[in-house]
Amino acid sequence: MHQVEVLLERRRTSQARALLKPALAAHPDHSGLLLQSAWTDYLEDRNDEALTTVRQVLLAEPKDQSARLLYFELLLERGDNAEAERAIIELLRDYPEHAHYYGRYAQLMLKTLNIEKSQQLALEGLKYDPDSVECLAAQTICDFIERPGSTTSQGLQQLLVRHPQSLRTLLLVVVALEQRGDRGEALSIARELLRAQPDNEGIVDMVKQLRLVTHWSMLPLWPVVRFGWAGSVAIWLLAAVGLSTLRRSDAELAGTIGLVLLAYVAYSWIWPPILKRLLRA
């Protein structure tokens, strides 16, 4: 069992499964082996199988900490947020100094748009473990929500100091750079992350999105990419007021510029989705 545990920590799930198979054949009701099998399924995204197995484990061992955490994670994946909250609260009542659980609860609160409670949970968890990646990540996301584009996220600074190599930290650095408008740098880091984890769909999507917004053909759309919908409003306002003024002095020129603007709007609507399909991560 120890060997499987080590393999699961390193996410070598196929090797773990190979070891578990004969052991489970010999002891099909062994809770420890079943739990390791459930974790293996979870790490391989076979969540339905994992949930069935972990429920079986919890019937035999209702207080097992690892089984309860896995149950919470599986409920979170399924979007059964109310039941996930009940599970994590019960864990916190039994292990009130476990910062990781505060961090996971904070992430659940972010997923359900409860920003204040998420902030409070992250801070509470950091009292017990100032190094907790989960709590620092939740704190960082709360900072990004409160002050998008700010470079003074305390959570991110702590993550960079305490966990500079963590994937979580680097992903949040990419988000921070993107929010600040440094999309080129964000893309460089995201590409490095993709080299390290080529199968990670989240990173693949991130790289695709960053390649899209940094592509040379998106240069004419810079105001929209940089300032979002506020940029679109500014362009529309300038066009409406400018063309109305120009129409009174030179109607023909105003008509030509109007057509160019129409083409620009059409380009901004049609080209990005096409480019997104053409680009590969």
Add this chain to the structure above:
Amino acid sequence: MSVPREDLLQPTLTGTVRTAAPYSVQTTFLTGFFGGPFAALAILATNSFRLRRVARDALVWSALLVLLAIGGWLLFHSVAGADVRAWFTEQFGSRAARFSGQALGLAIVGVGYLLHRREQVNADLMGLTRPNGWIGGIGCIVLGMAVSVAFVTIIME
């Protein structure tokens, strides 16, 4: 062993009505732009319901609605209103009504964004699934246009 803050361990996600991701900024923008001020108000109110912020936001919608009603009435029943209409028509010609409707719609979208900015950023950062913008957006545009027609008919009588 220290005791965690009891208030933090009270469930938040109870009950049948739960917080849901708001319509995206893109949907609210296009709804306000194509549907005008009442459509923008409709999608703003829908987002308030989805985010369970009705109690906090109702005062803002009410104030915007009252401002629209008073502004609209003054536009057709006061000297200053007539001057404003004349200026707009002089500046924008036949497009004056459409342009002012779009501008008001976008202004209300801006107010909505300021109200729900944190939730919008939260939803983007956590990759939450947004509701179908076509259904909600078109519904609000149709409703907004119907209300606009009724409103203009009433105040012009």
